[in-house]
Amino acid sequence: MGHLSDSAPWRNWARTASATPQRVVHPADQDELVETVRGGAEDGLQVRAVGAGHSFTPVAASDGVHLHLDRLNAFERVAPQPDGTTHVTVGAGIRLGALNAELAARGLGMRNLGDIDKQSIAGAISTGTHGTGARLGGLATQVVGARLVTAKGDVVEACPETNPELFELARLGLGSVGVLSAVTLEVVPAFKLEAVEEPWPLDRVLEGLDGPDGLVEGNDHFEFYWFPHTRRALTKRNNRVPDETERPLNPVRGWVDDELLSNGLFAVTNTVATIAPRTTVGINGLAARALSSRRFVAPAPEVFVSPRRVRFREMEYAVPRDQLVPVLAEIDRWLEASGQRVPFPVEIRFAAADDLWLSTAHGRETAYIAVHQYIRLPYESYFRAVEQIVAASGGRPHWGKMHWLEADRLSELYPRFADAQRVRQQADPDGVFSNPYLARLFGA
Incomplete structure (x- = not known):
């Protein structure tokens, strides 16, 4: 099993928390988007935009107007910059997979990506989607400008020089x-990555994380997957290589790893663990021992993105990087003491500190701990226990994943949270873009 597997998360979990919208609109262009927002506001309806519906929360739920942005997917402008980067303006509804393809056709690519490419760019940046890399921030740190439709139906441009405070909440x-x-x-110019995926003892991983030549600092992108109830992990080290480097992944090997094992067999083992929970420890141990190493070179998006088809629930917390090892130890102790059985690996990634107001990496080097549970297994006691454990380290929840925090606690975790509340109130005093879930998060 080389990778984890996917779900249709917003539909899996948040459907029960979402109301039936009065209007569902798929605007074909910006003019129709403006008209729809104005009409909804004039009729006293709340308006929420839906990207790919990838969030595990009811953040996009509305009993008013649901805006689906898929048709706003144009590639508008490509502007090379003196420093060698390029500024690319795209419709907010474009999916990451299509964006990556369009960029590649122009010899371009994003510095960093997550491991799913089904989200819209709007949804990905708005919920703080990130990849991994000690010197790299989340997707929203790659945003240099945004165009948005306000509650009054005005079209506003925002960037660090124009409407800078609005820009903060427009991009995340x-x-x-x-x-x-x-x-x-x-x-940036398109680049290739060499992927090295190897099973390691967990203790070796944890002991080798830090230092200038450690796993985190010594690689462009590093992540690992720990198999609960074992002391084993799968490590993934991805590093840039010259464009002329050739070491393609054998297509048969790729299919066996990514489809047969990571999706097909993984679905079977999760089903078995659901029927017979006592087998979970043995299944995880077998999976960890059965992992094989692989090394290949491919364009960056092909390395970053993995196929994920097994349905699950997920909670992810960002903790200060220097707190990762003790936090994982506490989670391990809780799992063994509680008797909770978890057949899904725990995913660990890393990010540089940034200054975005609502970024989970605001002001600190960050480690991300993502816990998953198979869709048919109970999850709440596990997730709540992890939430309590990370609280001692100032853990911040991923905005697109499940959690139970509200405004009072979030205001303690984010130094600029009061500014975010203020700008939100100024931009949308009547709550046109709100819903009950956002009201709990922001406190109004």
């Missing part, structure tokens, strides 16, 4: 100040 603000119609990204 859960759609709380307007509906994104276009996003400008700073991208």
Whole structure:
């Protein structure tokens, strides 16, 4: 089993928390988007935009107007910059997979990506989607401009020089100040990555994380997957290589690892663990021992993105990087003491500190701990226990994943949270872009 597997998460979990919208609109262009927002506001309806519906929370739920942005997917402008980067303006509804393909056709690419490419760019940045890399931030740090439709139906451009405070919540603000119609990204020349995936003893991983030549600092992108109830992990080290480097992954080997084992067999083992929970420890141990190493070179998006088809629930917390090892130890102790059985690996990734108001990596080097549970297994006691454990380290929840925090606690975790509340209130005093879930998060 080389990778984890996917779900249709917003539909899996948040459907029970979402109301039936009065209007569902798929605007074909910005003019129709403006008209729909104005009409909804005039009729006293709340308006929420839906990207790919990838969030595990009801952040996009609305009993008013649901805006689906898929048709706002144009590639608008490509502007090379003196420093070698390029500013690319795209429709906010473009899916990451299509964006990557369009960039590649122009010899361009994003500095970093997560491991799923089904999200829209609007949804990905608005919920703080990230990849891994000690010197790299989340996707929202690659945003240099945004165009959004306000609660009054005005079209506003925002960037660090123009409407800078609005820009903060336009690029990472859960759609709380307007509906994104276009996003400008700073991208780089396309590049290749060498992927090295190896099973390691967990203790070796934890002991080798830090230092200038450690696993985190010594690689462009590093992550690992720990198999609960074992002391084994799968490590993934991805590093840039010259464009002429050739070491393609054998297509048969790729299919066996990514489809047969990571999706097909993984679905079977999770089903077995659901029927017979006592087998979970043995299944995880067998899976960890059965992992094989592989090394290949491919264009960066092909290395970053993995096929994921097994349905699950997920909670992810960002903790200070120097707190990762003790936090994992506490989670391990809780799992063994509680008797909770978890057939899904725990995913660990890393990010540089940044200054985005609502970024989970605001002001600190960050480690991300993502816990998953198979869709048919109970999850709440596990997730709540992890939430309590990370609280001692100031853990911040991923905005697109399950958690139970509200405004009072979030205001303690984010130094600029009061500023975010203020700008949201100024931009949308009547709560056109709100819903009950956002009201709990922001406190109004």
